[in-house]
Amino acid sequence: MTFDQLVASVxxxxxxxxxxLLDSEQAALQHIPERYHAHIVPILQRTSKLKTDTxxxxxxxxxxxxQSFCMDDAWPLDTVNxxxxxxxxxxxxxxxxxxxxxxxxxxxxETLLHLAVLTLITNSAQAGANQVTIEGDDRQGLxxxxxxxxxxxxxxxxxxxxxxRVISTKTDGxxxxxxxxxxxxxxxxxGEQRGHIxxxxxxxxxxxxxxxx
Amino acid sequence: xxxxxxEQALAEKRILIVDxxxxxxxxxxxxxxxxxxxxxxxxxxxxxAMRFIMxxxxxxxxxxxxxxxxxxxxxxxxxxRYSHRLKATSLFILVTGENAIDMVMGALEYEPDAYITKxxxxxxxxxxxxxxxxxxxxxxxxxxxxxEQQLEQAIALAQQTLVSQPKLRLPLTRILxxxxxxxxxxxxxxxAYEALLEQRSVSWARLGQAICMHYLGDSRTAIALxxxxxxxxxxxxxxxxxxxxILQAQGDDKQAQQQLExxxxxxxxxxxxxxxxxxxxxxxxDYPVAEAAFEQAVRLGRHSCxxxxxxxxNFAKVVQQGLHNDGSKQSRVRSERIFKLVEExxxxxxxxxxxxxxxxxxxxKTYVRLDNDDKAREAAQRAExxxxxxxxxxxxxxxxxxDAYLDTQQHVKAKQLIKQLHxxxxxxPDAAQLSAQENRLNQIAIREYTTELNAKGVSYxxxxxxxxxxxxxDEAIDYEEAGISVLLNAVQAKLSYMETQNVDVxxxxxxxxxxxxxxxxxxxxxxxxxxxxxxxxxxxxxxxxGL
Numbered sequence: 239m240t241f242d243q244l245v246a247s248v249x250x251x252x253x254x255x256x257x258x259l260l261d262s263e264q265a266a267l268q269h270i271p272e273r274y275h276a277h278i279v280p281i282l283q284r285t286s287k288l289k290t291d292t293x294x295x296x297x298x299x300x301x302x303x304x305q306s307f308c309m310d311d312a313w314p315l316d317t318v319n320x321x322x323x324x325x326x327x328x329x330x331x332x333x334x335x336x337x338x339x340x341x342x343x344x345x346x347x348e349t350l351l352h353l354a355v356l357t358l359i360t361n362s363a364q365a366g367a368n369q370v371t372i373e374g375d376d377r378q379g380l381x382x383x384x385x386x387x388x389x390x391x392x393x394x395x396x397x398x399x400x401x402x403r404v405i406s407t408k409t410d411g412x413x414x415x416x417x418x419x420x421x422x423x424x425x426x427x428x429g430e431q432r433g434h435i436x437x438x439x440x441x442x443x444x445x446x447x448x449x450x451x
Numbered sequence: 452x453x454x455x456x457x458e459q460a461l462a463e464k465r466i467l468i469v470d471x472x473x474x475x476x477x478x479x480x481x482x483x484x485x486x487x488x489x490x491x492x493x494x495x496x497x498x499x500a501m502r503f504i505m506x507x508x509x510x511x512x513x514x515x516x517x518x519x520x521x522x523x524x525x526x527x528x529x530x531x532r533y534s535h536r537l538k539a540t541s542l543f544i545l546v547t548g549e550n551a552i553d554m555v556m557g558a559l560e561y562e563p564d565a566y567i568t569k570x571x572x573x574x575x576x577x578x579x580x581x582x583x584x585x586x587x588x589x590x591x592x593x594x595x596x597x598x599e600q601q602l603e604q605a606i607a608l609a610q611q612t613l614v615s616q617p618k619l620r621l622p623l624t625r626i627l628x629x630x631x632x633x634x635x636x637x638x639x640x641x642x643a644y645e646a647l648l649e650q651r652s653v654s655w656a657r658l659g660q661a662i663c664m665h666y667l668g669d670s671r672t673a674i675a676l677x678x679x680x681x682x683x684x685x686x687x688x689x690x691x692x693x694x695x696x697i698l699q700a701q702g703d704d705k706q707a708q709q710q711l712e713x714x715x716x717x718x719x720x721x722x723x724x725x726x727x728x729x730x731x732x733x734x735x736x737d738y739p740v741a742e743a744a745f746e747q748a749v750r751l752g753r754h755s756c757x758x759x760x761x762x763x764x765n766f767a768k769v770v771q772q773g774l775h776n777d778g779s780k781q782s783r784v785r786s787e788r789i790f791k792l793v794e795e796x797x798x799x800x801x802x803x804x805x806x807x808x809x810x811x812x813x814x815x816k817t818y819v820r821l822d823n824d825d826k827a828r829e830a831a832q833r834a835e836x837x838x839x840x841x842x843x844x845x846x847x848x849x850x851x852x853x854d855a856y857l858d859t860q861q862h863v864k865a866k867q868l869i870k871q872l873h874x875x876x877x878x879x880p881d882a883a884q885l886s887a888q889e890n891r892l893n894q895i896a897i898r899e900y901t902t903e904l905n906a907k908g909v910s911y912x913x914x915x916x917x918x919x920x921x922x923x924x925d926e927a928i929d930y931e932e933a934g935i936s937v938l939l940n941a942v943q944a945k946l947s948y949m950e951t952q953n954v955d956v957x958x959x960x961x962x963x964x965x966x967x968x969x970x971x972x973x974x975x976x977x978x979x980x981x982x983x984x985x986x987x988x989x990x991x992x993x994x995x996x997g998l
Contacts, residue, residue, distance in 0.1 A: 257570075306683055309653070311621050316578040323574055340454055343618050345651055348568070428652055 242303060249296050256289040264327070279330075286328040290360065293353055294418055307347040307425060314338045314374040314382060317348060321355045329363045338374035338382075346380065346426055346450055354422040355384070357415045358446050362386035367443055379431070380450045390439035399437045419448065426450045457577060458487030460584050465490045465507065469500040469514035469527060470546070475569075479513065479546075482573050486580060497522025498754050504536045512537070513567075516547040526720055526755070529561045534756045539594035542587055562625075562655070589619055593626060606630050620647060628659045637666045654684045662693060670697050688714045692724065695731070704735050712740065715747075722748055722757040729765055742769040749792075760796060760806045767792045767813050776822040789817050805848070808837040812851050819858045831859040846872065846881045853888050862900060863929045865892055901927045905937045908944060917948035921958075928965070938969050939981060946988045954996045962989050 263282045270278060300307070315338040322334045344351075355372070362370045367388030375381040391399075416437070423433035428451035436447040466488050470476040476493050483491055492507070494500035496518055504512070504527070512531070514524035522530075524545050531537040545563040565583040567576065587594075593612065596605035609627045612619060624647040631640030641663035644656045657680045665673035674697055677690045684690075691714035698707035711728040718724070729744035745766035752758045767789045774785045793810045800806040811834035818827035838844060838852055849872060856865035869892065872885055908923035924941035927933055942965050945958045966989070972982040 309651075311618075313578075313582060316575075316582065319578065320575055323572060341618075345621075428650065 246296075246299060249292065249299060253289065253292040253296060256285060256292055260285050260289060279327075283328045286325075287360070290353075290356060294357070297350065297353060298418070298421075301421060301425065307350055309345055309347050309426065312344050312346055312348050312351070313340070314342050314344055314351075314376075314380065315340050317351050318355055318372050318374075318382075321352055321359060325356065325359055325363075329359075331368055332359070332363050333369045334359065335369070335371040337371060342374045342376045342380075344374075344376060344380035344450060345428075350422045350425060351382075351450075354419045354448060355382070357419050358384045358448075361415045362388050362444065365389050365444065369442075382448045382450075383445065384448070385440060385445045386443045388443040390444045391437055396437060396439070416446070419446070423448055423450065454581060455585050455588060457581050457584070460588075461487040461580070462489055464488060464510040465492075466511045466513065467492050467494060467500065467503055467507075467509045469494045469497075469512070469518065469524065471495055471515065471517075471519040475515065479576075482576050483513075485573065486577055497527050500527050501530055501755075504531050505534070508536075508538070509541060511542045511544065513544045513546060516545050522755070523720060524563075525561065525718075528563055529721070530756050532561055539597040540587075540591060542583065544583065586619065586622060589616060590622060590626070593623075597626075597630070602630055602634060621651065621653070624656065628656070632659070632662065635666070637663045641667065654680055654687050658687070658689055658693065661690075665693070665697050665700075670701060673697055686717055688718045688721075688724075691717075692727075695727070699731070704731060708732055708735055708737065708740070715744070719747065720751060722752045722755060725751065726757070726759075726762060729762075729769075733765065733769065738769055738772045742766070742773075745769055758799075760800055760803070760809070763792050763796050764806075764809055764813065771813075771816060771820060774817065774820045776820065782821075786817055786821060789813065804837060804840050804842075808834060808841060808848065809851075811837055812855055815855045815858065824859070828859045828861070831855045831861065835864075846875065846877055850881060850884050850888065853885075857888060857891055857895075860895075860900075862892060862895060862897065863926050866929065897930055897932055901930050901933050901937060905940060908940055912940070912944055912947070915951075917944055917951065920944040921948060935969055935972070935978065938965050939978060939985065941965055942969075942985050942989070946985060946992065949992050950988070954992055956996060956998075959989075959993055959996060959998065 260282070263278065263285055267275065267278055267282065315336065318336045318338060322336060325332070325334075359370055362384070365386065365388035367386035369387045371385045373383045373385075375383075416435070420435050423435050426433040431451035433448070433450040435449070438445050438447075461483070466483060468476060468479050468483070468491060470479065470493075476495070480491050480493055492503055492509075494503055498521060500512075500514065501522075503509075512527070514527050516524040518524060524547075528537075528543050528545070531543070537543060542565070543563045544565045544567055546567045546569060548569050564587065565579070567579050571579070589612070593605050593608045596602070596608060606627065609623050609630070613623050613627075624643050627643045628640050631637070631643060641660060644659040644663065647653065647656045648660065657676060661673040661676040661680070664670070664676065674694060677694050677697075680687060681690050691710045695707040695710040695714070698704075698710065708728070708731045711724065711731060714724055715721075715728055725744045725748040729741050729748055732738070732741035732744060745762055748757075748762040749766050752762055770785050770789050770792075773781070774789070775782050793813055796806060796810050811830050815827050815830035815834060818824075818830060834852060834855055838848065841848065849868060853865055853868050853872070856862070856868065865888070869885065869889055877885060904923050904927035908920045908927065911917070911920035911923060921941070921944045924937065924944050927937050928941050942962050945962055949955055949958055966986070969982070972979050976982075
């Protein structure tokens with residue numbers, strides 16, 4: 239076993255442990271009277287966040303190893319629904335609107351896009367949003383638009399983005415997450431074209447547009 | 452395009468679920484029932500799954516990729532397709548863990564219709580099933596045409612669908628490419644793959660492109676494309692297979708073998724590839740590789756549709772290569788291994804005369820290598836008897852017998868067989884082998900051997916064992932080189948036999964032939980008196996027989 243394989247298998251094990259932990263916590267929640275739930279839910283949310291972080295770690299590691307991620311026909315409606323299902327427990331107060339058409343089709347790696355959307359929704363929740371809307375368009379490549387009603391991007395953040403750097407100097411959670419989403423977008427290539435993201439503030443809050451060729 | 456009604460779509464479908472883990476199996480079954488499936492069978496491993504598949508027609512097979520020790524989901528698909536038990540209209544869905552998906556997806560030699568990644572919830576499964584069934588439904592007229600062998604019609608339908616439903620470009624191109632390749636319409640296949648590659652960078656289309664290039668005569672580009680695809684997707688084993696095929700076509704068997712070895716190291720459970728590697732290594736005289744490959748082919752094939760006596764025979768032959776009578780442990784292990792294979796072959800192919808024949812030869816050769824002459828000859832005799840039972844004796848089989856005759860010093864029989872084979876119209880390699888064996892025979896000192904036989908005959912004669920004497924002399928005189936003394940000995944033995952037993956027309960005829968062969972013996976020859984006496988006895992016996 240090479241060093242890299244060892245690292246990969248440790249991370250993989252970590253992810254599985256967290257999944258098991260998450261399952262046990264959810265099972266426990268069902269047996270515990272509701273008045274105590276307020277004490278349990280934060281643990282569950284933290285575990286869920288840890289799992290997401292681990293998934294990011296696995297993905298970053300594989301990207302660093304120049305491993306290829308398989309692309310195939312996929313449907314954004316389904317992908318986003320899966321994300322919504324997986325974060326409902328973590329952000330119960332968040333209202334998620336999946337407005338993507340069932341026929342909207344893309345060509346991407348499902349695991350990667352799942353992680354990208356998951357990261358964007360997590361960002362929105364952390365920015366104080368209680369509503370996130372996702373729209374899709376497959377007329378020219380695939381465009382996914384994630385809008386929230388949070389506090390929007392800081393001027394600092396947007397300025398960095400204009401300069402072509404998504405990661406903020408503060409390197410807080412939001413910047414890291416967006417950088418990760420950008421990496422995922424860029425990983426999707428077709429000929430000369432590669433995926434990218436766009437940031438802007440709307441009247442309600444933040445908007446991230448993810449485009450894949 | 453409306454979304455299908457899942458419950459309705461699943462209600463009539465016959466479904467097989469394969470998973471080695473009880474919980475996974477029952478949970479998937481439960482979910483499928485909740486979604487509307489009514490006819491579900493479950494299997495715990497590859498062997499059980501194959502029994503189901505051979506027995507019943509399934510519309511949907513949902514198999515886990517990793518099934519523990521035995522076959523994996525890929526092998527089930529491979530066998531089902533190989534034995535034509537999965538129609539084009541039926542669905543094979545591979546279920547994989549998310550860590551394995553990128554390794555498995557797009558890298559399999561036999562592509563499943565779809566993948567489902569674990570873990571999944573009921574909702575995810577439902578979404579996936581709707582998409583999968585939706586696409587299959589859209590492709591149904593095309594697949595029906597394929598099942599009815601109406602390939603031209605299938606192509607036309609696929610081309611129409613490509614225009615009317617461009618979102619199905621990926622699955623349609625896959626079908627079109629395969630159909631064109633099957634019909635050897637390479638320029639059209641190439642065009643289909645290239646059109647897709649302009650929009651979608653998919654490995655299987657690049658592989659298809661390479662295959663077309665090879666058949667269109669541009670093997671160099673094909674090789675370059677395959678190598679390029681492998682750098683992007685190093686686990687895409689089929690690229691190694693095709694590299695091996697192309698390199699072999701170019702006469703580079705050594706390089707071809709290397710490619711197959713790489714493929715085998717990535718995907719060691721594929722029986723057909725192990726067989727290919729074994730044969731190629733054998734051709735390259737690379738016995739260790741051939742031995743390992745055939746061993747796997749035998750082991751993996753034991754409970755599969757690829758079970759083939761040739762694998763056993765080839766394996767045994769390679770094991771034989773390393774067998775010597777040196778009393779070493781290694782040689783003992785090897786000979787035990789061969790005898791075990793012989794045993795297995797005899798049981799598994801009890802009714803097959805040609806395979807039984809091959810087992811005797813195998814035994815014979817093994818004993819020869821162990822310098823056990825008696826047992827070798829016994830085995831050769833059994834082979835000879837078995838050979839007479841064969842309705843059709845191929846030249847290869849007869850040449851094998853010839854080899855066994857020579858191995859066991861049965862030169863007379865060898866010679867007869869050579870004579871017989873000379874009358875036949877042998878293929879070039881067979882003829883080459885025959886002449887090699889002939890040389891081998893000539894190198895053996897025949898004279899020496901006839902002398903020995905003659906001595907044996909004389910000794911039997913002196914003990915008045917005339918029948919045995921006749922047998923020995925007959926063998927001796929079968930050689931053209933046999934001298935007059937030997938011929939006279941043969942005549943004398945036959946005559947003495949008839950004088951003491953009874954007159955035998957066949958023996959008389961033999962004597963007649965022998966006298967003809969001896970010709971005239973001059974009165975000044977030292978053997979003249981003996982010759983005359985034998986002629987007199989012959990004439991007397993002939994009169995006694997009323998001839």
